[in-house]
Amino acid sequence: MATVIKNVLIVYAHQDSLSFNAALKNAAVKTLESQGYKVTVIDLYAQHFEPRATRSDITGELSDAKKFSYMQEVGTAFKEDRLSHDIKIEMEKLKEADLVIFQFPLYWFSMPAILKGWVDRVFANGFAFNYAKAQIYDTGLMSGKKAMLSLTTGGPETLYTNKGLNGDMNIILWPMQYGILRFVGFDVLKAQVSYAPAMAADTKRKSMLDNWTTRLKDIAKEKPLEFIPIENFDY
Amino acid sequence: MATVIKNVLIVYAHQDSLSFNAALKNAAVKTLESQGYKVTVIDLYAQHFEPRATRSDITGELSDAKKFSYMQEVGTAFKEDRLSHDIKIEMEKLKEADLVIFQFPLYWFSMPAILKGWVDRVFANGFAFNYAKAQIYDTGLMSGKKAMLSLTTGGPETLYTNKGLNGDMNIILWPMQYGILRFVGFDVLKAQVSYAPAMAADTKRKSMLDNWTTRLKDIAKEKPLEFIPIENFDY
Ligand SMILES: Cc1cc2nc3c(=O)[nH]c(=O)nc-3n(C[C@H](O)[C@H](O)[C@H](O)COP(=O)(O)OP(=O)(O)OC[C@H]3O[C@@H](n4cnc5c(N)ncnc54)[C@H](O)[C@@H]3O)c2cc1C
Ligand SMILES: Cc1cc2nc3c(=O)[nH]c(=O)nc-3n(C[C@H](O)[C@H](O)[C@H](O)COP(=O)(O)OP(=O)(O)OC[C@H]3O[C@@H](n4cnc5c(N)ncnc54)[C@H](O)[C@@H]3O)c2cc1C
Ligand SMILES: [Zn+2]
Ligand SMILES: [Zn+2]
Numbered sequence: 001m002a003t004v005i006k007n008v009l010i011v012y013a014h015q016d017s018l019s020f021n022a023a024l025k026n027a028a029v030k031t032l033e034s035q036g037y038k039v040t041v042i043d044l045y046a047q048h049f050e051p052r053a054t055r056s057d058i059t060g061e062l063s064d065a066k067k068f069s070y071m072q073e074v075g076t077a078f079k080e081d082r083l084s085h086d087i088k089i090e091m092e093k094l095k096e097a098d099l100v101i102f103q104f105p106l107y108w109f110s111m112p113a114i115l116k117g118w119v120d121r122v123f124a125n126g127f128a129f130n131y132a133k134a135q136i137y138d139t140g141l142m143s144g145k146k147a148m149l150s151l152t153t154g155g156p157e158t159l160y161t162n163k164g165l166n167g168d169m170n171i172i173l174w175p176m177q178y179g180i181l182r183f184v185g186f187d188v189l190k191a192q193v194s195y196a197p198a199m200a201a202d203t204k205r206k207s208m209l210d211n212w213t214t215r216l217k218d219i220a221k222e223k224p225l226e227f228i229p230i231e232n233f234d235y
Numbered sequence: 236m237a238t239v240i241k242n243v244l245i246v247y248a249h250q251d252s253l254s255f256n257a258a259l260k261n262a263a264v265k266t267l268e269s270q271g272y273k274v275t276v277i278d279l280y281a282q283h284f285e286p287r288a289t290r291s292d293i294t295g296e297l298s299d300a301k302k303f304s305y306m307q308e309v310g311t312a313f314k315e316d317r318l319s320h321d322i323k324i325e326m327e328k329l330k331e332a333d334l335v336i337f338q339f340p341l342y343w344f345s346m347p348a349i350l351k352g353w354v355d356r357v358f359a360n361g362f363a364f365n366y367a368k369a370q371i372y373d374t375g376l377m378s379g380k381k382a383m384l385s386l387t388t389g390g391p392e393t394l395y396t397n398k399g400l401n402g403d404m405n406i407i408l409w410p411m412q413y414g415i416l417r418f419v420g421f422d423v424l425k426a427q428v429s430y431a432p433a434m435a436a437d438t439k440r441k442s443m444l445d446n447w448t449t450r451l452k453d454i455a456k457e458k459p460l461e462f463i464p465i466e467n468f469d470y
Contacts, residue, residue, distance in 0.1 A: 235393075
């Protein structure tokens with residue numbers, strides 16, 4: 001069954017409100033709100049989000065006081081409602097979202113650490129997936145929701161082809177689109193890649209913003225990327 | 236010319252000293268020291284390393300007070316020796332290293348955020364690479380040094396093949412091995428992947444530790460991975 005999108009969550013990772021990432025985020029807020037969606041923005045740097053996965057993420061006693069396993073302790077703490085307050089707040093936002101947009105500049109062929117830390121800590125064992133109950137990929141706990149990456153690069157598009165210096169952008173996106181978004185069950189919409197805004201002429205930047213706005217107007221109708229269904233694998 | 240390895244730097248990202256990652260790190264320290272290498276360990280969680288790339292990384296005035304570009308400000312601050320003290324300390328360790336080993340558990344098909352933040356902040360513009368001077372990949376500023384990933388997983392090896400549920404491990408490693416290590420000029424040694432230590436029998440874990448130790452004894456003789464030389468690309 002197709003998700004009806006009502007609430008959109010934008011997880012935004014840029015330091016500066018005059019950046020091109022900020023412009024893309026602002027364009028998304030404006031366009032989506034004018035379409036009647038409720039939009040929530042998580043401004044990671046502004047809220048000084050904690051990226052480190054540590055003992056402090058669990059309040060109260062550990063289930064194993066001798067050896068600290070982050071995955072296991074978080075699983076138990078989630079069940080017993082003992083995760084730290086800052087993680088619980090982010091989980092509430094995620095629960096309400098029908099579509100999640102990650103807006104970030106590509107850092108080292110991946111997400112900036114502050115955003116990676118949001119994933120590491122918020123997509124917790126028991127909340128976003130449950131390996132023991134086989135709730136991963138198609139049956140991940142975010143299934144029914146949609147998600148997508150919207151990223152900018154320093155390098156131009158020609159470098160990100162299968163014959164280009166940096167290699168195919170699809171390979172760079174794979175760990176994030178499959179290993180993160182699909183793993184927890186999201187239907188993944190095609191990534192929006194805005195290449196090299198800093199090198200572009202102002203007209204080109206305007207057209208990248210327009211492309212994004214135009215796409216978002218019909219986002220509810222988009223078909224997600226296709227992945228091989230989990231029942232085709234032995235595991 | 237082949238690098239003579241004298242100093243090894245281990246960048247280690249695990250919360251617990253009784254973990255399998257700690258055991259791999261300890262085995263490396265012991266083996267390498269007994270071979271006569273000088274070994275330095277960066278224990279990221281113990282030193283509560285800051286992963287966020289922010290304005291605080293630059294001391295003194297910004298070159299553009301109106302719009303903050305992290306890449307540009309870091310480039311200027313590096314030249315003028317105005318990077319924050321914690322980044323400069325890490326850079327000193329990197330400068331002395333002939334071989335860098337990254338020891339970490341796979342988090343979401345990538346590095347834990349604390350380690351990603353070490354890369355984001357320490358592999359700074361002007362220090363690790365210089366895009367303007369075409370000092371990237373083969374001519375990156377870390378060239379002459381070697382680096383490698385040593386990682387552990389939760390999932391077993393069978394899931395990480397090209398027909399497995401998680402897909403080929405080489406694709407998962409690509410952004411890190413090519414986009415990070417090779418980008419700054421390291422000769423990249425094959426990754427050491429210790430699969431699913433938590434699911435393994437104790438004998439299997441012992442043999443994974445032995446494999447690592449055995450490999451490290453001859454690490455100086457290993458040939459790096461081959462990448463297409465940069466002069467074969469237009470960019
Ligand atoms: C640690 C680190 C690692 C990196 N790794 C990579 C990598 O692996 N690969 C890669 O390709 N790049 C990499 N980069 C570069 C990075 O991806 C780019 O710098 C970033 O994506 C550019 O986006 P921005 O929002 O910061 O652009 P900005 O520099 O903020 O903006 C670009 C231009 O757009 C203008 N602009 C802002 N708003 C508007 C508007 N409303 N209308 C028109 N113009 C506007 C700005 O004024 C500016 O001139 C890395 C950078 C860092 C700091
Ligand atoms: C946020 C997050 C994201 C994750 N994402 C992924 C992912 O994308 N893909 C994936 O596959 N996994 C993923 N995992 C799982 C993670 O990669 C594994 O939990 C981790 O790699 C296991 O390594 P460890 O050092 O923590 O093992 P531990 O659990 O510490 O150790 C495993 C076993 O080894 C034993 N041991 C310790 N020292 C020794 C010794 N000297 N000799 C013999 N045995 C010893 C321990 O006692 C324990 O029984 C994720 C985990 C988290 C928390
Ligand atoms: Zn509170
Ligand atoms: Zn100091």
